[in-house]
Amino acid sequence: MWKLFVADDEPKIRKGIEKILDWSEFNIEIVGEAEDGEIALELIKKKKPDIILLDINMPFLNGLALLQKLRDIDNKSIIIIISGYDDFSYAQKALKFNVFDYILKPVNKKDLEETIVKAINELNAIEKENNYLEWIKGQLSENKDMLQKTFFSEWFSNKLTDQQVLKEIEFFNIEFGSDVGIIVTKLVEKLNVKIMEEKWNPELLEFAIANLLKDKFEELEPKFIFNDDKRNIILISKISNVPKWIKEITHIEEEITKYLKCNVLIEQSNVNNGVLGIKNEYIKIISSLNEKKKSSPMVLLTIKYIEDNYYSNDLNINNISETLEVTSSYLSKILKKETGQSFIDYLTNIRIKKAMYIMEDPTIKIYDVAELVGYSNQHYFCRAFKKVVGISPTEYKRRK
Structure with missing residues (x-):
């Protein structure tokens, strides 16, 4: 039921309001009444009525002062002013408090109803x-991960x-803090032909x-894992320990090799110049991965070995040559041909890149x-x- 509160200093008015309508027909219950503004304020805080019938002119704390107090406590009740002709100027002032309506005394049944x-x-x-x-909030909560992705x-x-x-x-309400990490994982189909034919699709x-x-x-918060429109798998997360990251x-x-038996290319980067810098790092990583993807399977496996070790x-x-079962001279030659770098130069660049991170x-x-x-030697x-x-x-x- 809706809850109604009556604040008027005249007992006759309060009693009349109680009797003038059959409140149950309106699904309304009168939960309280008061003869002055101070009592009304305390009872309204306690009863939390949906509708307040408020006399504009009461002792101790008049209607206007009570309206100000109710605004201060962010009261959500619908307020209907009860006003005599002599108090009409007060009723006009009450409008600035977003009162719902006003009724002139003497209160009659038709106007009140x-x-x-x-x-x-x-x-x-x-x-x-x-x-x-509330339904929207529930939907947002249930679908938050999907919406964020x-x-x-x-x-x-x-x-x-x-x-x-922004x-x-x-x-x-995403709060990354000052250090953000991004990891991009690319599944390279030409390195996984056998497993895709036998067990998995991409x-x-x-x-x-x-x-x-x-x-x-799992322990990182906040973190976001999603696929971009080129089917790269992206992880973005707040990081607190850079070397561990x-x-x-x-x-x-x-773990990907152990549990999924497949080969992927992975690159990571740090972002410490604000959230808008995340996309710039993503673009750099994607460019690097796409360049690597052009390489032959042998060179790709060599690159992966270097980056993993x-x-x-x-x-x-x-x-590496022993692992891939080719001669070291052949591997050096093909790596230089496809990347433009010798093994030592490629390894050095990877190491220095990681060091910069x-x-x-x-x-x-x-x-x-x-x-x-x-x-092993700092020099x-x-x-x-x-x-x-x-x-x-x-x-x-x-x-830095």
Whole structure:
């Protein structure tokens, strides 16, 4: 039932309102009454009525002052002013408080009934709207993951402006913080012909990879895993430990190989220049992956081996040639032909690239970076870094 509260300093008016209508016919219950504004305020807080019949002129706290107090506590009741002719100027002032309607004294049945019916219609409309909003919130909650994935996919497909992106991020209440990581996984069909013929189709494999990523990074929040329109699998997440984040890419490949028996290309990057920088890193990674994809299966497997084992300080071309069952001279030749880089140059560039990511963490020491990317000698690492980047690791960190 709807709840009605009556505030009027005249007992005769309060009693008359109680008797003038059969309130049950309107699905209304009178839950309280008060003879002055102060008592009314306390009871309204407690009873939370849907409709308030309010005398504009009461002792201690008059109707206008009570309206101000009700606004301050964000009261949602429909307020109907009861006013005599002499108080009409007060009733006009009350309009600024968004009162619903007013009734002149003496209150007659017809005027009261018409006003109450209007109030009930308004309450029904508000209830319908609130129910709809609750339904929308429920739908949003149930479909939030799908909506977020759609948002990221549209963003990376150039379907949203920067302003729209920022608005959507605010809408979804996404808080990445200062450090964001992005991983892009590409399933390369020419490296997985056998498994696709025997067991999987590409869509099923991509779904399985996405689930594996979800399990692997279960503790990371917030995180988003989705497919772009080129069927790359994207993971975006807040990161707190950069060196650990860099290492995770190797563990991911190991698990994909172990559980799904397939080969993928994976690249990652860090973003520390705001959320809009995420897309720029995505574009760079996609460009790099697409370039790699042009390579022959042999070179792709070589690249994967280097990227999976770059942190090993004894990694050499012989390790890879033995694994791939070809001669090291043939492997060196074909790698140089397709990438334009020798094995050493390719390995060095990968190591320095990883080092640059790791040094996004300002607290990490240079000798720790060197060890993490496969250099047992810090001096040798610094020479290699300066050759690739043009400045020393110390200077690079200082500029960050």
